[in-house]
């Protein structure tokens with residue numbers, strides 16, 4: 001994903017305004033109830049997650065209308081069928097900024113499909129057909145080990161993990177297609193609005209089951225490199241603030257506050273944006289963002305398996321699994 005706009009300063013100002021300034025007022029507020037203890041969760045396996053990154057990269061670039069793309073879709077769906085109760089294959093044709101008709105497939109794996117309390121983890125699984133941030137071979141597709149591969153691998157491993165100790169709530173793993181065929185900045189064509197994230201735009205307008213609802217969603221994107229850090233993304237902090245706080249606080253409780261940095265940066269137009277806008281499910285984005293933005297490998301031929309760190313995959317996976325089971329425990333207590 002690529003778009004970012006700088007509203008960080010405004011958001012930081014707003015956040016600062018929320019801090020209680022009147023200490024008397026703060027002192028008279030009753031003490032908050034004790035936080036629920038961290039619940040025991042099944043083990044997320046980083047070796048397994050890494051093997052799913054490699055398996056995807058081994059197919060070659062997963063660009064729509066390619067054989068590698070179709071083979072990878074079949075592989076993803078078959079893996080998920082072993083762990084989920086129902087796997088929905090949502091086929092659609094997306095029209096790219098340049099008019100290309102992309103044969104696309106969203107894949108949704110449902111665990112406990114009957115449960116009315118649900119959460120979802122999502123990722124895009126397609127890869128960018130060009131390397132427009134590279135100096136060389138800009139017209140060739142990237143391998144997308146991090147961008148597409150890492151987040152899909154973590155989502156797959158979450159499905160395998162929770163299958164071993166099923167929660168009571170429903171969990172959906174949603175793999176969006178045709179996210180990364182967005183219009184390059186140097187395109188000579190007329191500007192097409194909303195050219196990124198075509199799979200999530202389609203799904204949010206045509207969910208896999210009618211009237212689909214989830215309490216919240218977490219979208220993962222570029223979550224695999226050794227140099228990753230995940231500050232809180234601005235759309236998430238605006239449109240799904242409680243989810244953003246819940247996820248980053250859970251990460252802190254697990255000791256991952258240096259990776260899940262509790263600082264808000266600008267707004268990214270990623271799949272979570274369209275989920276929030278179109279289907280109104282509060283959804284956050286966990287996306288790599290550092291002083292170098294999305295990283296030197298972003299949309300270049302450097303986006304290869306050698307950048308992928310099991311430690312990073314492990315941390316992201318463990319935080320996601322903990323969030324799912326904390327929420328499950330809190331819901332079970334109330335029902």
Ligand SMILES: [Zn+2]
Pocket residue numbers: 001002128147180299
């Ligand atoms: Zn991308």
